[in-house]
Amino acid sequence: MGRLSVQSRDCVPCASVMQRLAVLGLILGCAVCLSSAAVILDNGMPVLWAQTAGQVTDLPSQNGILTPDPWHFLQRLSFYRLMIAATDPFMGSMGTNATDSPWWGPPLELAWMLTSGRLADPTGTTTCGLQTGDPMCISTQSWWSCVNYFTSALPFLSAAQQGFMGEGVQVQLQVPAGVEDFCTTHADCTARYPDAMSKWDAFFQGLKTLSVSREADREKKDSILGLYWAAQMASTYASTACDARKNQYSAEEVAFVNSWLNSAEYVAAAHFQSNMERSVKFITPLPSRILREGDSAPNISDLSQEENHSLAVFSWMRSINSLLGGTLLRMWKNAMCSVDTREKGGQLLEQLLLNPSFATNTFLALITGMATSC
Known part of the structure; x- marks a missing residue:
């Protein structure tokens, strides 16, 4: 199937004119909030959630093939809403709340990227993603939006391939004219990124199998989260294709990028249950703007104490x-050897990232003790 190009970014298939005005008003209103904390929630849901596609048929299609535009914020966010709805029937082991699925973390993270300005064009050559241009536009030049493509578009294509979007549903993603470095179909992505796509396929297939297994819910949940994080990390490793885009940012933002990628290794190894409640706690203290030259945590004056703390901990x-030559991460991964230690690991990460009084030497001591228990 050939690549589908997009000449116009003006169409919003899943929002009416009045909704579009509301969208713009909300984003513009968020501008005054950015000096204190990035806005990620609106009425208890990810920002602009109500504007997204509630069912697959709300997405654009052509000749019986779904043709969503992942470079439009509402449509990329729709991928997550649709995947949550499609996988929720298999997520009973996660808990009794409607927001216990680990899939709630990614849309909240995407909301943070939007309101912190990280989805906008970092080159300044277009108004994509800017309030003075098209705030719903996701720039192909942004490192953040490029990396997120691998953890939104790829799993959505896999979910459709595995039947989660309906029997026989085919998807070909739109791509802006002149852009060639993004895969657009399941076959295309599998050819370019076989490890990532095979792990997403394994996740969706395993979800069906595990949901009816006789394992206790605790073990079942851990197994599902293991498949989920294996796929998330495979997508993250595949996103090294985005590395050249780091050159558009300050040294401080690049350092944060690298620390953020490093932190994902710890979260994944702990099989962290990134449900709504826990994800809000982790994402809210992330820096509410792109870091500039001279920013030095924990002393960035226009960022909150919580944002400064999270930046300092990541660093x-x-x-x-x-x-330590990679020893800390190796110790951590070795310590995450059982359901018990992985649960403790998730709690330990919460303490480290959210509790300013939690000493880093305590973190090291606890990891050492957990590793020896394995």
Whole structure:
């Protein structure tokens, strides 16, 4: 199937004119909030959630093939809403709340990327993603939007291939004219990124199998989360294709990028249950704007204490791991050897990232003790 190009970014298939005005008003209103914390929730849901596609048929289609535009914020966010709805019947082991699925983390993260300005064109050559241009536009030049493509578009294509979007549903993603470095179909992505796509396929297939297994819910949940994080990390590793886009940012933002990638290794190894409640706690203190030259946590004056703390912790985790030649991360992964230690690991990460009084030397001591227990 050939690549489908998009010449116009003006169409919003899943929002009426009045909804579009509401969207713009909300984003413009968020501008005054950025100096304190990035806005990720609106009425208890990810920002602009109500504007997204509630069912697959709300997405654009052509000749019986779904043709959504992942470079439009509402449509990329729709991927997550549709995947949550499609996988929820198989997520009973996650808990009794409607927002216990690990799939709630990614849309909240995407909301943070939007309101912190990280989906906009970092080159300044277009108004894509800017309030003075098209705030719903996701720039192909943004490192953040490129990396997120691998954890939104790829799993959506896999979900459709595995029948989660309906029997026989085919998807070909739109791509802006002149852009060639993004896969657009399941076959295309499988050819380019076989490990990532095979792990997403394994996740969706395993979800069906595990949901009816005789395992206790605790073990079942851990197994599902294991498949989920294996796929998420495979997508993250595949996103090295985005690396050249780092050159558009300050050294401080690039350092944060690298620390953010490093932190994902710890979260994944712990099989972290990224449900709504826990994800809000982790994403809210992330920096509410792109970092600039001279920003030095924990002393960035226009960021909150919580944002400064999270930046300092991310930086410490990456720096100490580098100084130890990768030992910290290896110790952590070794310690995540059982359901018990993985649950403790998730709690430990919460303490480290959310509790400013939690000493880093305590973190090291606890990891050492957990690793020896394995």
